[in-house]
Structure formats: structure tokens, C-alpha cells
Amino acid sequence: MSILVRPPKRKLHEVDEGPRKYSVGPSWSPGTHSNSAASSRRPSEPLDSQSDSHPNATSLRELHSNRASPVLFDKGPLQTPRTFNTTASVVLIGIRGTGKSSLAVILAATSGRRLIDADRYFHQITGCSRAAFKKEKDHGEYRLQEARVFESMLADNQEGCVIACGAGSMERSGQRLLREYAQTHPVIHVTRDPESIQSYLKAWDTQKVRHFLELSGPIYRGCSNLEFFNLSESASGEHMAKDGQNMSPGPKMDQRTHTPFLTLKRVQRDFLRFIAFVTGDLTELNRQHSSFPLSLLPVQSRPFTNAVSVPFSALRDKDLDIEELEFGIDAFEVVIDVTSPSGQLGTDSNLADSISRTLSTIRRNIIVPIMYHVESYTSPKGSLSPAPTARSTDEAYLSLVRHGLRVAPTFLTVDLSRDDSLLAEIVNARGRTNIVAHFEAYRSPPGGWDGDEYVEIYERAKRLGCDMLRLCQPAETMEDNLAVERFRHRMQSLPNAIPVIAYNTGPLGRMSRCFNPILTPVTHPSLIQQTPNHVRASITAHDAQKALYSSFALDPMQFFVFGANVTYSMSPAMHNTSFKLCGMPHKYSIFQSPTIRGLNELVENQFFGGSSVSLPYKTEVIPLLHSMSPHARAIGAVNTLIPIRNDDDSDPRLSQESSIYLKKSRAGPIKGLHGDNTDWIGICNCIRRGLSPANAVRPTTTGLVIGSGGMARAAVYSMIHLGVQHIFVYNRTHANAEKLAHHYNRQDLYSHEQARANGRSRVSTLSSIDETWPAYYKQPTIIVSGIPAHSIGGQPAPNFHVPTQWLESPTGGVVVDLAYKPLNTPLMKQIRALSHRGWVALDGLDVLPEQGFAQFELFTGRRAPRRVMRTIVLQEYVDEEGHDDPRAIRDRLQNLDGQPS
Template sequence: MSILVRPPKRKLHEMETLADDAPRKHGSNGFVPTTPARSDSTSRQQTEHTETSADPQWQATSLRELHSNRGSPVLFDSGPLQIPRNFSPNASVVLIGIRGTGKSSLAVILAATSGRRLIDADRYFQQMTGCSRAAFKKDNALIEYRQQEARVMESMLSDNQEGCVIACGAGSMERTGQRLLREYARTHPVIHVVRDPDSIQSYLKAWDTQKVRHFLELSGPIYRGCSNLEFFNASETNGSEHGTKDSHHDHTPTPFLTLKRVQRDFLRFIAFVTGDHEELSRQQASFPLSLLPVESRMYTSAVSVPFSFIHEQDLDIESIEFGADAFELSIDVANCLSGHSGADSNLADGISQAVATIRRKIIVPLIFHVESHGISGPSPSPNRDPSRCNDEMYLDLVRHGLRVAPDFLTIDLSRDDSLLSQVITTRGSTRIIGHFEAFHSLPGGWDGDEYIKLYERARKMGCDIVRLCQPAETMEDNLAVQRFRRRVQNLPYSDIPLIAYNTGHLGRTSRCFNPILTPVMHPSLMHDSPTYLQPSITAHHVQTALYNSFVLDPMQFFVFGANVTYSMSPAMHNTAFKLYGMPHFYRIYQSSTLRGLNDLVENPYFGGSSVSLPYKTECIPLLHSMSSHARAIGAVNTLIPIRNLEGEDPRLSRESSVYLEKNRAGPVKGLHGDNTDWIGICNCIRRGLSPANAVRPSSTGLVIGSGGMARAAVYSMIHLGVQTIFVYNRTLEKAEKLAHHYNRQDLHSKEQSGLNGRPKVNILNSLDDPWPSAFKQPTIIVSGIPAHSIGGQPAPNFHLPSQWLESPTGGVVVDLAYKPLNTPLMQQIRALSHRGWVALDGLDVLPEQGFAQFELFTGRRAPRRLMRTIVLQEYSNEEGDTDQSAIRNRLQNLDGQPA
């Protein structure tokens, strides 16, 4: 019997009380199956109500339902779904789950941001029959109700195959409903939404947490039995949920951003499971390394973290991710099964929650690995292999891994083909790593034929990557694995990447020189006597070894401009280099002419340069290539050396291939230009834009200024899908020039969500003008004008006209200035926080663009928290500000990702 779907013993009356959505506060006649859920006010009301309702009348209704006679969902007696998870990007999405999990909020979020039609199953029933489920059941025989319910459910699913998000309550979970959902799941995502018991109890205001936990255990197999995917709705913490007031920098709490991280996680999940590569690329554009598959870059690592550690400890996930290119969640069977006998749903919920917790904090791919063997000591006995879990237990855990849709999932190549094929054929968008770990050297070792056969077998089965390892008995084994790697490269069909290394203390050398996804461990998780299965090196060890052995070279980076003595970039990057174990150096290079750039390019150790005024446009004629972003903006703030103009991989664009030429010295043959200013602005807009103001075809943006940063601001709005953008500048001619620059280009907003029109940049002539009546009030505003005195001229003291700030749902204002930090504009917007306005300043933007530059320079993920801390500390020191509590408060409200 399945470890994760075993039907529990249960009382039917226990299944009825939590298994439905909360009654709607807005009445029961509001079903609109043909109208997209795009109303700003409606979206905000529904979202806030679903998560935070404390209406006494609603509470009373919930308590009455504890004793209702509503029919209970019963497990449809069939095995777990074993069907391919390949869906059309526009396939309708079904959400199921017990009350209090937040599926209604998720449905509203998805509908508002993607343009899908929102369909509520209970309202659909009422529209079709003229009465609610409860009323129909009361007035009709049970068999008639079941028949009517089946007709309505079948109609709802068959008539809404594309472009919808369907939220199903308990009434949809009768036997017929489960059967229909299982059939629908063959071609559509049917997502089981789960949440932690404390959050559910807090929302319901009924029962206690222990009863909720018990109910989750009972209901889990029912909902998992008719769904093919699972999303754990990780609750916000108080600090990130409402923000933390910063008295020094006057950061105001922002309750309108309560669901920002949930929104980000869920939309990313949907884009991945539906295979919407365009939407994924748009979401990942803030991190340039995401343009390349992680397995295509050299000397990457994957930090391995046991599930038991995450389940039992409050780990700092972002800190653990630091230095790694992937995050591997290792389901340590021996530990996670102990103490979980009979609590199968709890174990599944715990794994789903661990995945959600990790995703909330990381930007690197997630690898889901189920350990086939359990070892509690430092190494297995020479005469005995470690204990191995049975096939059924292993398969159940792996299937659950597929349900949470990780980027990668490992399969144990020591298992039978018939078992592994069940996983590979249902993988969906998840990529498969064929994994084999020997505990004793196979016949012939790396020089024999056994590992070649394993590689060939994994390839034929459809694995995307192969990972092989065995214990090192002598140092010679580390040379042998290199010979094996070369043998694989010389095969006529070596078309899938290989991870090969030795385990154990003597095998550390092979791990350092394994080219891709080397398993490493974070220092905080290493023990004095690590177990045999745990990596024995850290990412810092690997980096240090590569540079000390001359595989990689120490590089020199610069900030180049006419007046860059004030730059905080050197401190930000140099601190990151040091912590990474990179012997690089970043310094200021000030030049009165563009010719100074020649001195940098002639340096064989030149790794790249930030570009400051006035050279952001002047350097363009010197470039060999430009990114699409820099070309559209018409300005460059990042230069990357090109050392290989010939023999490029035809599958990679120049924009992608330059990322492969990192950390190696040599003659510079060309320059590649990029722009990360727009990334810093775009990420701040995302962070401050509430779910109620999700970008829609009618959304409007406003840019103040017409300089280079204003150009980047316009581009960031276009990237986000804003189709109507206004520009105001004191000098009208400059504003017209900026508008013409974009209106002449064939730039398009994202194709999904119905945002397939060409964006238009318009001009506002005067601050005294009313907002154009034909357009909605702006919800995204970026100011690119300085706030300090320049050339003896007084500070602008700029405020936005009140008639341009009448959005009923507020919005986000990003002020790119940070001298002073608390500008008049920021003071104005923070005073309007009660109306939904969110203010972000220049110190929010600067680190964001720096993260992207770090990736472009080094080919490594940026240590986001560290670099942000350095920027805040450098600013604090420069301005004579010693209020460290203010810095801590700002840091607590950020998690390193664009929301």
C-alpha cells in the first residue's frame, strides 16, 4: 500500500467540516464564468477577505457547518495518478483543497495576473440550478443531487478547457467529482493546495490546531488521489508580511503587500508546470544566469540539504544557498520515516512544506533527491551495504516529488527499468537525473565497462543528466574518474551531461574538478564525523581549489566613468569576492575621456566593467555585441570581455555564450554590452506592486525625467507588460525624444494575459494638467530626477501632483535618488501608505542591479544579502549615519528576490 496515499481510517462526519471554501462575503449570486477577474477593487477585496476575514457572521456560519449534514468526500478507490504532466500553457487550471488553504486567493491572483477567467465551482452549480448545493440537497433526494452534481461538474470541466482557473470546494469532491477530476488531470493541471495547520486554524477561527492537523492527515489521500500536482501555500511571516517600520528611513508598513511572495511563488509554479517558457524567461530575466541551463556552465555546484534538517530546524535557506548553483533537497529516508509510521499525509505535507520553504528563499534550480539507502554512521561495513528502502516506498516518495514539480528529480539507476519508467513518463517539465551511487567499487572501477553501461542505460531511458559516484580507495581513483569522463565525451552519443566523482575523504579532489553540479554542503550543516552519503566539501572549498590549481584565474573588474569616486560598487563586489573564495579585485577607474577604456581592455586579466556617466551611450560604437535589453534602452552600464569570437556554440546566442567565458584570463578580442539598470528598477516595481495592482491591459505607468535612468524605467515597465506609459520632464523636447525612442521600436508586452499590444509612450506637458481622462490613474511611478543640489542649483524639491495619485488601489513609487535618501517625493508617498501606496528608494534599486552585474562578471550567483548589507553600511558610513538598527530593519523586509 502506498506510503503517501494509503486510505486512512476515518469517520465520515470528520470529513465535512473543513473540506469546503469559506462562504463568500459578497453574496452567492456573483458567479461570472465569462468575465475575467480583473477588477482592481474586486481582486483586492476577494484576496484580502480570503486570507484575513474575521467577520462574526462568517465565523458563526463556519461553526454551524461543523454540525451540517453536507455529504462528505470519500476516497475514490483507485491508484495514484500515473499520467504525463504535459500541458498546454493555456490549459485551464483546477485548484482543490480543504477550506482555509487559500485556494480562492490563489485563484484570484492567477486570474488577475494571467487573464484567465475565474470560475468558482459552487457558484457555477448555483448558476446552473438556480440554488445552492445545500438548498438543492435539502429539496431533493440524494441520488438526484448526485446526478445533478455530476452533470454540473462535467459541464463545468468540458466547457472550460482553456483559459480558466477553476476553484473547487468540497461539493466537487464527491465520488463522481473525483472521477471527473482524475480524467481532467490527464490533460490539465489539477493542483492540490495545502497549508500548515496553524495558518488554517487561524483563518477558520474554529477547532484547534491538533484537530486541523488530524483532518489534514485524513483528507490528504482523497485530494491527492484526484490531483496530479501539489502546491504548499507557505504563509507569510509577520516581518515580511507587513514590513517593519524604520524610523530613520521612514519605511512604512505595507499591509497591501501581504500576498506578494505567495503571488510570486504560485505564478512561477504555474508557468513551470504548464511549460510556459516565455513567461518563465520573463520572470527570470532579472537574473542573467537563468538564460543558460545550469548544466551548461562550468564548475557549478549543488548544495545538498537533508529533509530532516529543514523539517526539524529553522534554517537560514538564503544563507545556505550562497555559493551554490542549485539546491538539492535530499529526502533522507532513514530519518524522515522514523516517527512517521501511520502519519502518511503528515509526511507528504512536511515534504511539500519543505519544498515551499526552500522556493521562497532561493533563485537557483531545485533538485529533489530521494535517498535509497539509510546510513547513520560514517561509512558502511566493508562486507555489508547500507539498508535500502523497498521499491514501493521509494516510488511513493519519488512520485510525491513529481507532484511538487521540482526543476530536477533524481532516479535511482539501481532500480528496475519498469519502476523507473513510471517516473520518467510522468515527469512533465521536471528534468530527470539518473543517479547511481556505489558503496564499493564496481568491477573494473572507472576504467571498466560497468559505468559506461549505466550511462548508456540512463540515456536510453530518457534521463536528462547522469550522476555516477563510487568511494575512492586511493588517490589514483581521482585520476581514473577523469579518464572515465573523457571516455564518455568520446562516445558518439555523449549528448547528455555527466556528473562523476568519488565519495569519501579521498574523493574530495574529484569533486573539486567535476565540471557540473558538484554536490557540496554548507559549513553549518557539516559535522565532525559526516555520514558516508553527505558531501564532505563546501562551495568555498571548490572555488578555492579551482583558483589555487590555476584552473581559474584572478580577474580585475572596474567601475569606469568621468566621476565615480563616490561609487559603492567596489565595496559591494570585493566583499562578495572574498566570501566566495575568488581572488578577484574590483576598483574605480576614473577617466576624462572614453580612451581610458583602452587601458582596461588591454589588460589580459580584465573581467568586466561597470560604466557610468557620460559613457553609457558613447561606448556603444566600440562594442562587438549588445544584449537585447541594452539595445532597446539605447544605453550600456556593463561591459563584458569577449575572448572567443570563433567556434561558438551555434545553439547559443552571443548574449548567452559570453556567460561561459568567465574567470579565465587572455587577450580581449571584443566587448559585449549589457544594461542592468532596468533590472534594478524592475525588481523594485515587482516588490512594491500589490496583487491588487497586478499588471493588466489597462494598467498605466508614469516616468518622471528623461535621462538614461528614465529610459531604463520605461523599458522595465514594458518588460512587466505595461502598455500605456506617460513621461513628464521639465524640458518638453527631451521627453518627446524619449517617447520617440520607444515608439519607433517594435517592442511588445508579454504575449500571455492578453497583453499582446504594442506599448505606447505618451507625454504629459505640465504638472498642473489633470490626469488624461481616457486612461486609468497610474499604479507604477518611477522618478529619475536628482534630489540634491547640482552645479550650484537648488534641489528640485519635487512632489507629484495630487491629481496624478488618485488610483483607488494605490500603487508603487520608485525614487532612484538616494542623496538624500528620504527625498520630498518619498515623504509624500509614505504619507499616503494608508491608501495603498508603497515607496521604494535608490538604496533599494542599487543592490538589485549589482546582483545582475555580479552574475555577468563572474558567472556565479550573487550573495544577495551580503551585497545589500554592504551597500547600506557604506551609505551609512558615508552619510555619517551610525543607526545600525535602521539597517537591520531594512534587511529584514527583503528576501533577495523580486516579488
């Protein structure tokens, strides 16, 4: 069934009948403006919608016309609470070439929303295209009809839709309708860089496109409540550079997964996460975050988290590696420190575009939350004094904060030196963004941290409805660092307390930053000014981690890979390198044992921090566990052990979530073991990484698993998690395939509520590689092989190929081969030869670091350095049988990035 809604044709007099259900302002009917509508178009009014006969007609007219850009009839920024029902229809607006239609198709295909295109809707209602209608009628009658159809489209499709609007929607009445609709629905302004728009339209030059964006930006922003910068795929692996316009070369893309079929892959990921956040779809957010366990736990509830503070001016003017800036941190704070020529903060269309693009680039390259902070004060350039010299006006400050809310960061700060009325406006319009009340004292108040001044500030922040409070002041003595600790404890002991970030600034205040438990501001070595060491007041994430272990607040732990034959494991090198670079004195070793009893020696070690579990103990260890994650329980296998030490570690959430709730890096007697599984995460991430937008998971999607062992079990579970409802298993011993199918069919597993409504996943078997694909199911687009590709015990390698009759998907798909000895298996050779048909091949060296990221987070409670771990796996790989081309590994190292899947 098509995802494109086709409304029934109605007579013209029926289109404008009935009130608008979404309206929150004065009622409007087409007749109200009939006189002005009948008059000829003013030069300043919106340009016509596109002609059906020429796909670029609208944009060509927009760009070639000597008339002015569309004007904003209702001036002033849109005020809206930005809190919507998860089923509320989503509206996309923007000039042609920004990718609205592609984004609408992506959202409809993956979410089950109905796709409504404004031009097709016009054709369905009137029985003819816009071009034909305008040819037969005068312009005034066309404008009147356009208003009627647009009002009908919004009123009749308030839930479960994604609506892509054309330029015709920006007429006078269309702007008013969009503003009213935005009170209860996400209306998203989609923008893009001028180079990509010009490349798509093939019209005029980039400078003229940039000029048109500058003129039209305020109009589209005035009619929308959110903004999404559609970052071009070609820029996804690049660094920020001057003005946010040009990008300097960054890490090259992996050509194995950067094919024409995956052109929109990262755009798809960015947009779906954006939509899930702004609509409050927690089920979808949790499903996306499950690849990184720490994301399931709010950053403000984890101990000793930090946020790297990066000035917007540095992101704009310097060649910064975004992935490197994220290294070892828990949140990414963008500090808007720009000034206008007059010295006041403010926004214009170019600056707004630059901020949106910067935030989009950051989002693409990181997995941690973004915090948006607007500086109220400026200091002389090069000054070492923290004292401010100029304060921005309320209007200039508010314009930048409002724009921050439009791009939907996880956190946004508000300056408590501003009036309550201004702050209340921001808090009421926050939507899903967490508001952090911010107050910086440039000299200590009379009572210091022990006085009443900061208590009053805390109570004010709480009264305003802020979610957190951030306070800081210069440290004058070392005693100030103890005083701020007392203040935090005093505030957290209050009933219904909000989290408090409190620390001292200046060289003497660095100790307080290390021990501040929530979102401590840190810097990165590339951002530290070249000033004498004794006056540097900033600390890095590495500095903060080392200080916690050096002061005995945290303990150096010992981790292991436990199995019967693990001498070949690359995990020690991967984890030990990451520990060192993150400033953690942990050690990861091999522990080989002929029996499961060897585990006793690990548990008796008071510094035991956790262990990877290898064959043959992934199932044998289960009876020894105190608790298991739901993932491990569903799969029936464990590859990760975490010690339980304290009574409060027996949190009831453990049985429902994972070991993220267990305390990390604290030694002591062990009272029990918790089991988890990250194998499925590695497989799931690789499927996501290689699955093209054309093959987005739908109710009809089919998956195929080769094998029936432990990794095959994890592969089936990963497909269930992705929402695949039809899964087939092939194994040479058919009885084992039947056992695997029965293992899952007897469980009541759903990936999300929509899957519960449509029906749960069903696992079936294939008895022979000679049989044709089952007639009532689509050809598989997701294939995972869990069988070895090397000789074992003198037995020859299986030399497995997928039967060609099972590879007839017209859009190709993704194949993940879990084997990597050799790396270039017969299956990988087969699939790479089919790359021209849309097939993407990923191997075991892709899977290993992906599951390692999640394991690192479960072991340490810290974010994994993704690029580093991928690099170590490739560097440590040894081709023992000489089957692989050494150049392949070198190419992968050169094209490496740390992109989230």
C-alpha cells in the same frame, strides 16, 4: 471587464448532454449511479459544499462533524504524464482555508485566464445557490445535480481558465471526473499549515484542523497530479524548524514593503512561478528569470556548477537559514532521508505535508533550481562508514518519488538499482521535471572508471529517457581522480550525449569533486558533522571555488567601475566583499577617466574581467562595442562591459541573449567588448517588489516615468518588460520627454506573446504638472522618478513632488525614486505619507543592489550573495548633507533579507 466567467443559464436536461471531451477513461453519465445517488449519504462520503449564506459553513461542518473525512473511492496514486498545453485550464482543489480562491484570483488577474468558481457556476446553471437547492430538493437529487454541473464545468472550460473547486467536487463522481481531467490538465491540491487554516476559519482548534488535514490529504492527493503548499506570508522570512510545523524567527521583514497591501506578494510570486513551470510557459519563465541572467541558461550547461545537498531531516529538525544554505551554489538538493518506525521509507499524510511545506519554504527563499533525491538506503546513526545497512522497498521508495513529482522540482533523481519498470513509470510521469539517473557504488567495480560497467549504466540511463546521469564511487587512490576525468570525457564524446555528473567519494575523492563540471554535490559548514578533519569527505562551495583558482583552472580577474566621477561609488565594496565570501580572488576597483579613451587601458589588461559604466559614458561607449544585448540595444545605453576573448565567444546567441554565454574568469588577450544593461533590471525588480497583487499588471495598467535621462530610459524599458502598455513620461523640458517617447515608439518591443496579441506598449508625454490625468487612461499604479534630488553645480535641488491629481489610484501603487542623495527625498516623504492608501515607496538604495546582483552574475558566472550585497550598500551609504535619519538605515539593516524580488 470582469475576469469572472458567467456561463449562460441552461435548462437542466441540457447540462449532461454530449460526451466529455477531456475524458480518457470509461464514459460516465449521471444516470449510471442514480440509485446510489438517491440514497442517503454514507458517513464516509464527502461533506457538503459551502452554504452561500455562511462563508464558513462547509468548513464548520467539516470540522465539527463526528463523521469521517471524505474517502478516496478510487484507490492508488494518480498516474499521469504531467505534460500539458500551456493554455490548459488549471483546477485548484483543497479544503476551505487553504487559499484556493485567492490563488485563483491571482492567477486570473496576472495571466488573463478566466476565473471560474464552482459555487458561482452552480448558481448560474441552476438559478439558485447550493443551500437553496438542497433546501428544496432531497440529498440524492442534489448529489445528482452537483455531478451534472461539475461535469459541465470541466467539459466546457478546458482552456484558458482557472477553476476553484469547493468541497462538493469531492463526491464520488467528482473524484472520478477530476482524475480523468488530470490526464490532460493540471489539477493542483492546495494545502496549508493548520495554524493558518484555523486562523482563517475561526473554528475549533489547531489540533482538530491538523487531524482533518491528515484524514483528507490522501483523498485530495488521489484526485490531483500536482501539489502547492500555500506558505503563509508571516513565515516567509523564517527558518525551518522541527517537523516543519513551528518556525524559529529569521531575518525580520522590511516594514517599508511588508504592508497589508503586500500581504500576498510572495505567495503571488511563488504560485505564478509554479504555474509557469508546470505548464511549460517558457515565455513567462524567461520573463521571470530575466532578473537573474544565469537563470536563462540551464544550470547543467554552465561550467563548474554545484548543488548543496541538505538532508530533509536536518531541514525538519534543525534551525537552518535557507538563504545562507543557498550562498554560492547553483542548485539546492533536498535529500529525503526519513524513515518510518519500521525502518522503511514511506509516506503518510503528515509526512507528505511536511515535505510539501519544506519544499515551499525553500522555494520562497532561493532563486536556484531544486533537486529532489530520495535515499534508498540508510546507515546507522553516527556511523562513519559509507556502506548502507537497509534498503527500502520499491513501494516505499516509489511513494516518496511520486510525491516529489507532485511538488514539481526542477530535477528529480531515480535510483538505477531499481527495476526498469519502476524507473520507466517515474520517467513517464516526470512532466517538466528533469530526471537525473543516480547510481552510487559502495566499492569500485572490477574495471573501475575505465571499464565497461559504467558505460553500460550510462547507456541504460539514456535508454530509459533520463536527462542526466550521476555516478560516484569511493576513491582508493589518487589515480581514481584522473580515471573519472577520462570517463567523463569519453561519455561526452558520444553522439547525442547526456550530461554526466561523475566523481569519487571519500577523503581521496575530494579533488574529483572540485573538477567535476556539472552540479557537484557540496555541503554547507552548518551541516558538516563534528568529525576529525582527516576523515571529512565533503567539500563546501567555498572550498570548490578556492580549489579552482588555486589550481590555475580559473584566473583571478580585475573588475572596475568606469566613469568621469565615480569616487563615491559603493560598487567596489559591494563586489569585493562578495568575491571574498564566495572564494574568488577577484578585485573590483575605481577607474576614473576624463575621456572615453581611458577605456583603452582597461582593454589592454589581460586580466580585465569586466566593468561597470557610469556617466557620461553609457552612450559614448556604444560605437566601441563588438556586440550588445537586446536590452542594451533597446534602451540605447550600456552600464556593463564584458570582454570577448576566444573565437567561440563570438557565439551568434550573443546578439540575441546576453553576456551569460561569454567565458568567465579566464585571462588572455581581448578581441572585443560586449555591452549589456542591468539598470533596467534593478528598476524592474523594485517595481515587482513593491507592486501589490491588487495592482498586478493588466492591459489597462498605466505607468509614469519622471525625467528623460539614461535612467528614465531604463525605467520605461522595465515597464515594457513587465507588460505595461500605457506609459507616460513627464520632464521639465518637454522636448526631451518627446525624444524619449519617440525612442521607444519607433521600436517594435513586446514583453511576451500575449502582449503581441493585445498590442505593444505606447509611450506618451505629459506637458505640465498642472494638467489633470488623461481621461481615457487609468491612474498610474507604477511611478519611477529618474531625476536627482540633490543640488548639482550650485543649482538648488528640484524638490519634486508628484501632483496629487496623478495619485488617485484607488488601490495605490509603487513609487521608485532612483535618487539616494539624500535618501529621504521629498518624493519619498510624500509617498510614505500615503502608505495608508496602498502606496509603497522604494529608493535608490533598493535599486543599486538589485542591478548589482545581475552584474555580479554577468561578471563571474556565479550567483550573487544577495543578502551580503544589500548589507554592504546600506553600511557604505554616507549621508553627506545630513538630511537622513541614521535610525532609518539601522532599521533597514535589522530587517534585511536576501529575498528575490
